[in-house]
Amino acid sequence: MKKILVTIAGAGLAAATLLLSACGTLTVSQADVENQISTQLQKQVGQKPDDVTCPGDLQGKVGTTMRCTLTAGDSKYGVNVKVTSVEGNKVLFNIKVDDQAS
Secondary structure, three states: OHHHHHHHOOOEEEEEEEOEEEOOEEEEOHHHHHHHHHHHHHHHHOOOOOEEEOOOOEEOOOOOEEEEEEEEOOEEEEEEEEEEEEEOOEEEEEEEEOOOOO
16 A cells, blocks of 8 residues: 555645534534545545545535544545535545555
8 A cells, every 4th residue: 555655645636525614614524524534435446445534524615624534554644625615515626645654
């Protein structure tokens, strides 16, 4: 997996997921963000990372960012998530994996 992640490091990936609305605030659950990161990386390189963890739910507001962590074997990579648009009940966000393991 380490060799594969080097291939995708620094790549920007786009993901879209449905939002949940509670009290007027749109959010993407932590689990959905983690699953989207894993799914998009699998599409890019043909293999899922061992684990993806994010600190919480992602607010469905353009410009919102979140820092997640991807685990591949013994290596951990930071993953930046940034909301790029909100269309109805769907949020689009970019995913960028760090160039170097942390």
